[in-house]
Amino acid sequence: MDTVPRNKQQEATRKFILEPLDPSLTAHIDGNAPVSIKELPVKWLAIFRSRGNGFCHDIAERVVVTEVSIGPRIENPEKIEGKVVCEVEVRPEMCNADGVLDQGAMIFLIDECSTLSMVVANAAEGRSSPPGVSCSINALFHGSALAGTTLRVVNRSLAAGVESNSGQTQVWDKENQRLIASGTQLTMPPSNQAKLMN
Numbered sequence: 204m205d206t207v208p209r210n211k212q213q214e215a216t217r218k219f220i221l222e223p224l225d226p227s228l229t230a231h232i233d234g235n236a237p238v239s240i241k242e243l244p245v246k247w248l249a250i251f252r253s254r255g256n257g258f259c260h261d262i263a264e265r266v267v268v269t270e271v272s273i274g275p276r277i278e279n280p281e282k283i284e285g286k287v288v289c290e291v292e293v294r295p296e297m298c299n300a301d302g303v304l305d306q307g308a309m310i311f312l313i314d315e316c317s318t319l320s321m322v323v324a325n326a327a328e329g330r331s332s333p334p335g336v337s338c339s340i341n342a343l344f345h346g347s348a349l350a351g352t353t354l355r356v357v358n359r360s361l362a363a364g365v366e367s368n369s370g371q372t373q374v375w376d377k378e379n380q381r382l383i384a385s386g387t388q389l390t391m392p393p394s395n396q397a398k399l400m401n
Contacts, residue, residue, distance in 0.1 A: 223238075226238075229241045232270060239326075243319075243322050244271060247318070247319060251263055265292065266289050270287065285325075285360040289319070290356065294350055295350045304383065309344065310386070317386070318335075318388070319334075321368035325364075330364075332363070335367070335393065340389075342384055345382045353376075354374055356372060366391065371385070371388075372384075
Protein backbone atom coordinates (compact mmCIF):
# COMPACT_ATOMS: atom_id res chain seq x y z
CA MET A 204 0.00 0.00 0.00
CA ASP A 205 1.33 3.42 -0.92
CA THR A 206 1.84 5.84 1.90
CA VAL A 207 0.09 9.17 1.68
CA PRO A 208 2.47 12.14 1.53
CA ARG A 209 2.24 14.27 4.66
CA ASN A 210 2.40 18.03 4.84
CA LYS A 211 4.48 19.72 7.57
CA GLN A 212 1.56 20.05 9.98
CA GLN A 213 0.59 16.39 9.58
CA GLU A 214 4.18 15.27 10.11
CA ALA A 215 4.54 17.48 13.19
CA THR A 216 1.28 16.07 14.59
CA ARG A 217 2.41 12.49 14.01
CA LYS A 218 5.77 13.16 15.66
CA PHE A 219 4.16 14.91 18.64
CA ILE A 220 1.73 12.02 19.21
CA LEU A 221 4.57 9.47 19.22
CA GLU A 222 6.89 11.34 21.62
CA PRO A 223 6.38 11.00 25.40
CA LEU A 224 5.33 14.11 27.34
CA ASP A 225 7.11 15.57 30.33
CA PRO A 226 5.73 13.56 33.31
CA SER A 227 4.62 16.77 35.05
CA LEU A 228 1.93 17.22 32.37
CA THR A 229 0.12 14.02 33.37
CA ALA A 230 1.03 13.69 37.09
CA HIS A 231 -2.28 15.28 38.17
CA ILE A 232 -4.43 12.95 36.04
CA ASP A 233 -6.31 10.25 37.98
CA GLY A 234 -7.51 6.96 36.53
CA ASN A 235 -6.20 3.50 35.79
CA ALA A 236 -4.95 4.08 32.24
CA PRO A 237 -1.22 3.70 31.62
CA VAL A 238 0.71 6.95 31.20
CA SER A 239 1.03 6.44 27.44
CA ILE A 240 -2.79 6.49 27.15
CA LYS A 241 -3.24 9.30 29.71
CA GLU A 242 -1.02 11.41 27.47
CA LEU A 243 -3.32 11.09 24.44
CA PRO A 244 -6.15 13.43 25.56
CA VAL A 245 -3.57 16.00 26.69
CA LYS A 246 -1.76 15.75 23.36
CA TRP A 247 -4.91 15.99 21.23
CA LEU A 248 -6.19 18.99 23.19
CA ALA A 249 -2.81 20.64 22.57
CA ILE A 250 -3.07 19.84 18.86
CA PHE A 251 -6.62 21.24 18.67
CA ARG A 252 -5.39 24.44 20.37
CA SER A 253 -2.29 24.80 18.20
CA ARG A 254 -4.27 25.47 15.05
CA GLY A 255 -4.81 29.14 15.71
CA ASN A 256 -7.60 31.23 17.15
CA GLY A 257 -10.43 29.09 15.87
CA PHE A 258 -13.95 28.66 17.16
CA CYS A 259 -14.04 28.61 20.99
CA HIS A 260 -10.24 28.73 21.17
CA ASP A 261 -10.43 30.64 24.47
CA ILE A 262 -12.52 27.82 25.99
CA ALA A 263 -10.36 25.02 24.58
CA GLU A 264 -7.16 26.37 26.08
CA ARG A 265 -8.69 26.21 29.59
CA VAL A 266 -9.97 22.61 29.43
CA VAL A 267 -8.00 20.42 31.85
CA VAL A 268 -7.94 16.60 31.76
CA THR A 269 -8.42 15.23 35.31
CA GLU A 270 -9.03 11.50 34.75
CA VAL A 271 -8.33 8.89 32.08
CA SER A 272 -9.55 5.33 32.67
CA ILE A 273 -10.08 2.20 30.62
CA GLY A 274 -12.13 -0.86 31.46
CA PRO A 275 -14.70 -3.31 30.17
CA ARG A 276 -18.06 -1.93 29.08
CA ILE A 277 -20.82 -2.86 31.48
CA GLU A 278 -23.12 -3.89 28.63
CA ASN A 279 -20.43 -5.91 26.79
CA PRO A 280 -17.38 -6.84 28.91
CA GLU A 281 -15.51 -7.99 25.81
CA LYS A 282 -15.34 -4.36 24.62
CA ILE A 283 -13.20 -1.59 26.12
CA GLU A 284 -14.67 1.67 27.37
CA GLY A 285 -12.53 4.78 27.40
CA LYS A 286 -13.40 7.36 30.04
CA VAL A 287 -11.99 10.88 30.07
CA VAL A 288 -13.01 13.52 32.61
CA CYS A 289 -12.22 17.18 31.97
CA GLU A 290 -12.89 20.37 33.88
CA VAL A 291 -13.31 23.97 32.82
CA GLU A 292 -14.56 27.09 34.58
CA VAL A 293 -17.47 28.97 33.02
CA ARG A 294 -16.35 32.47 32.08
CA PRO A 295 -18.53 35.40 30.93
CA GLU A 296 -17.51 34.91 27.28
CA MET A 297 -19.13 31.43 27.45
CA CYS A 298 -22.48 32.90 28.53
CA ASN A 299 -25.46 34.31 26.66
CA ALA A 300 -26.97 37.78 27.11
CA ASP A 301 -28.73 36.58 30.30
CA GLY A 302 -25.40 35.56 31.86
CA VAL A 303 -26.13 31.83 31.55
CA LEU A 304 -23.79 29.26 29.99
CA ASP A 305 -24.64 29.25 26.29
CA GLN A 306 -25.84 26.05 24.63
CA GLY A 307 -23.28 26.54 21.86
CA ALA A 308 -20.48 26.40 24.44
CA MET A 309 -21.93 23.17 25.81
CA ILE A 310 -22.08 21.63 22.31
CA PHE A 311 -18.44 22.64 21.82
CA LEU A 312 -17.46 20.82 25.04
CA ILE A 313 -19.45 17.72 24.01
CA ASP A 314 -17.73 17.74 20.62
CA GLU A 315 -14.13 18.18 21.81
CA CYS A 316 -14.30 16.11 24.98
CA SER A 317 -16.30 13.09 23.77
CA THR A 318 -13.72 12.72 21.01
CA LEU A 319 -11.03 12.20 23.65
CA SER A 320 -12.82 9.16 25.08
CA MET A 321 -12.96 7.60 21.60
CA VAL A 322 -9.21 8.12 21.11
CA VAL A 323 -8.56 6.47 24.50
CA ALA A 324 -10.77 3.46 23.70
CA ASN A 325 -9.05 2.95 20.35
CA ALA A 326 -5.60 3.16 21.94
CA ALA A 327 -6.61 0.69 24.66
CA GLU A 328 -7.66 -1.75 21.93
CA GLY A 329 -4.33 -1.29 20.12
CA ARG A 330 -5.42 1.06 17.33
CA SER A 331 -3.75 4.35 16.48
CA SER A 332 -6.92 6.16 15.55
CA PRO A 333 -6.83 9.96 15.53
CA PRO A 334 -9.96 12.02 16.20
CA GLY A 335 -12.45 11.93 13.37
CA VAL A 336 -14.85 14.35 11.79
CA SER A 337 -18.16 14.95 13.55
CA CYS A 338 -21.06 13.34 11.69
CA SER A 339 -23.74 13.83 14.31
CA ILE A 340 -24.00 15.48 17.72
CA ASN A 341 -27.20 15.19 19.73
CA ALA A 342 -27.63 17.07 22.99
CA LEU A 343 -30.08 17.54 25.83
CA PHE A 344 -29.95 20.61 28.06
CA HIS A 345 -30.98 19.78 31.63
CA GLY A 346 -30.00 22.86 33.62
CA SER A 347 -28.08 26.10 33.62
CA ALA A 348 -24.79 27.39 34.96
CA LEU A 349 -23.49 30.89 35.62
CA ALA A 350 -20.01 32.37 35.26
CA GLY A 351 -17.71 31.03 37.95
CA THR A 352 -19.19 27.52 37.85
CA THR A 353 -16.68 24.70 37.43
CA LEU A 354 -17.94 22.19 34.89
CA ARG A 355 -17.02 18.52 35.19
CA VAL A 356 -17.26 17.00 31.71
CA VAL A 357 -17.53 13.18 31.90
CA ASN A 358 -16.98 11.37 28.60
CA ARG A 359 -17.32 7.67 27.77
CA SER A 360 -16.77 5.90 24.50
CA LEU A 361 -19.76 3.97 23.17
CA ALA A 362 -18.13 2.27 20.18
CA ALA A 363 -14.57 2.44 18.90
CA GLY A 364 -13.15 1.29 15.61
CA VAL A 365 -11.47 2.21 12.36
CA GLU A 366 -14.54 3.24 10.34
CA SER A 367 -16.54 5.11 12.97
CA ASN A 368 -16.52 6.00 16.67
CA SER A 369 -19.13 7.22 19.09
CA GLY A 370 -19.13 8.64 22.58
CA GLN A 371 -21.36 10.15 25.21
CA THR A 372 -20.84 13.17 27.44
CA GLN A 373 -22.36 14.51 30.62
CA VAL A 374 -21.66 18.10 31.64
CA TRP A 375 -22.00 18.58 35.39
CA ASP A 376 -21.96 21.55 37.74
CA LYS A 377 -19.14 20.14 39.87
CA GLU A 378 -19.90 21.93 43.13
CA ASN A 379 -23.67 21.38 43.11
CA GLN A 380 -23.57 17.88 41.54
CA ARG A 381 -26.17 18.98 39.01
CA LEU A 382 -26.41 17.72 35.44
CA ILE A 383 -26.29 20.66 33.02
CA ALA A 384 -26.19 18.90 29.63
CA SER A 385 -25.67 15.50 28.04
CA GLY A 386 -24.97 14.42 24.52
CA THR A 387 -23.71 11.82 22.10
CA GLN A 388 -21.44 12.14 19.10
CA LEU A 389 -20.68 9.97 16.07
CA THR A 390 -17.41 10.56 14.21
CA MET A 391 -15.77 9.10 11.11
CA PRO A 392 -12.17 9.50 9.96
CA PRO A 393 -11.52 12.09 7.25
CA SER A 394 -10.35 10.82 3.88
CA ASN A 395 -7.00 9.02 4.14
CA GLN A 396 -6.65 9.98 7.82
CA ALA A 397 -5.93 6.40 8.93
CA LYS A 398 -3.02 6.25 6.49
CA LEU A 399 -1.63 9.56 7.72
CA MET A 400 -1.13 8.34 11.28
CA ASN A 401 0.55 5.02 10.41
